[in-house]
Amino acid sequence: MKLVKSLLLGSAAGFAAVAGAQAADLPSRKAAPVEYVRVCSTYGAGFFYIPGTQTCLRVGGRIRAEYLVQETFDGVGLDTSDGYGFRARGRLNIDARTATAYGTLRTFIRFEMTVSNGSYGQGVNSTGPQFVAVRGGAGGTVSNLDKGFVQFGPVTAGRAQSFFDFYADTHNYGPIRGSDMTSNLLAYTATFGSGFSATISLEDRSERQVVGNFVTGGQTYPDIVGSLNLTQGWGSAQLSGAVFERNGQLGQGFVGGASDKTGYAIQGGVKINLPMLAAGDELWLQAAYTEGGISYLGYGGAGAGSTWGPNSNVGRLAFVNSDANVDVNGRTILTKGYALTAVLLHYWTPTIRQAVYGSYSELDYGRGVFVGGVANQDPKEFRIGSNLVWSPVSGLDIGVEVLYAKAEVKTRIQAAGRPLGVLIKSDDALSARLRIQRDF
Known part of the structure; x- marks a missing residue:
């Protein structure tokens, strides 16, 4: 029996040794390395490294629900406007940045989709038909590439905020005057230190021009925009300028060519921290x-990048916006105008803030000029509003706004939506909004 045990144990040990030797000859399999997502703190909160690269990425967005209530002027002639409107807007932001020997390489995309109905895009305090078509006015879904650009060191190329703009509707809900334009552009920014920079930008004229009373000719060169900006601890200041062409071909109701004109716009702004x-x-x-570029005042624009439409509506008063006008002799006359904007933001508590804002503007179409068949509209407009916003948690805003507008023109014109013969010279309107917005 002892002999049998010894034979069995010896055989088992032999098999184990042989199996171990064979296993040692087999190729080994190592676990693949795990790519962990790393936080990128170089460019601020929310950025992370794309695994396997040195590119930092941030994905964010916004959902906005907004509700508008406005006057309808019932009981006076005809009125097709609604007294309320609903809007939903979604936004997706993608921001990718890489440090290079030439400076930061940045790619930014902002895509929006908007569905609006009711009083959005209608009269009273609205932004007019163009806003309906390209910015999500009454009826239907509108998609929009709001931003899409590449920045490589000092160069910005693509679709971005105009370098002319300064305040650009930062705190107001409803529209007040002042340039707020997204445009296709090519720009170069020089940075000199201590918060001082200078930019020269070539920007697409197609979305800036406001053609109300003339047929535009072919473009020779884009709008040339320049700006000087100083940003420090106390706030910021900016001086902007633009030079552009306005080449009219036919005046409304006239036959024959019109002369080309060179227009310009200039703007100064300051933001003071308090x-x-x-x-x-x-x-x-x-x-x-401006002379010849009223979109630089916030009066209209031809493309999706404009906050405003090509016409202005205040209550029953609707007037045509136009960069240039053609008189009875076929001469092109540039529209002159100015706009003043003021905004105060105050935090009552860390979670409750209020903004009070207003604008005053005037346009001069030139003596003897006809716009839509009516002489000398020369509108003057005053807007004032305030919103109160509660942010119970980070990224969530619940706000209400009241906005009042009053406008008048030099010559009485046909009231919008009224029977023939109902002429008015001035009108005002009141609107209110509720906005619930989540940014992430």
């Missing part, structure tokens, strides 16, 4: 003047 009142408080002051 921490002595409360953390986050700030004051904005802005003034702009």
Whole structure:
């Protein structure tokens, strides 16, 4: 029996040794390395490294629900406007940045989709038919590439905020005057230190021009925009200018060519931080003047990048916006105008803030000029509003706004939506909005 045990144990040990030797000859399999997502703190919160690269990425967005209530002027002639409107807007932001020997390489995309109905895009305080078509007005879904550009060191190429703009509707809900334009452009920015920079930008004229009373000719060159900006701890200041062409071909109701004109716009703005009142408080002051480019004042625009439509509506008063006009002799006359904007933001508590804002503007179409068959509209407009916003948690805003507008023209014109013969010279309107917005 002892002999049998010894034979069995010896055989088992032999088999184990042989099996171990064979296993050692087999190729081994190692676990693949795990790519962990790393936080990228170079460009601020929310960025992370794309695994396997040195590119930092941030994905964000916004959902906005908004509700508008406005006057309808019932009982006076005809009125097809609604007293309320609903809007839903979604936004997706993708921001990718890579450090290079030439500076930061940045790619930014902002895509929006909007569905609006009711009083959005209609009269009273609205932004007019163009807003309906390209910015999500009454009826239907509108998609829009709001931003899409590449920045490589000092160069910005693609679709971005105009370098002329300064305040650009930062705090108001409803529209006040002042340039807020997204445009296709090619720009170069030089940075000199201590917060000082200078930019020269070639920007697409197609979305800036406001053709109300002339047929535009072919473009020779884009709008040439320049700006000087100073940003420091106390706030920021900017001086902007633009030079452009307005080449009319036919005046409304006239036959024959019209002369080409060179127009310009200039703007100065300052933002002052007011921490002595409360953390986050700030004051904005802005003034702009133009000859031939009223979109630089916030009066219209031909493309999706414009906050405004080509016409202006205040209550029953609707008037045509036009960069240039053609008189009875076929001469092109550039529209002159200016706009003043002021905004004060105050934090009552860290979660409750209020903005008070207003604008005043005037346009001069030129003596003897006809717009839509009516002489000398020369509108003057005043807008003032305020919103109160509660942010119960980070990224969530619940706000209400009241906005009042009053406008008048030099010559009485046909009231919008009224029977023939109902002429008015001035009107005003009141609107209110509720906005619930989540940014992430």
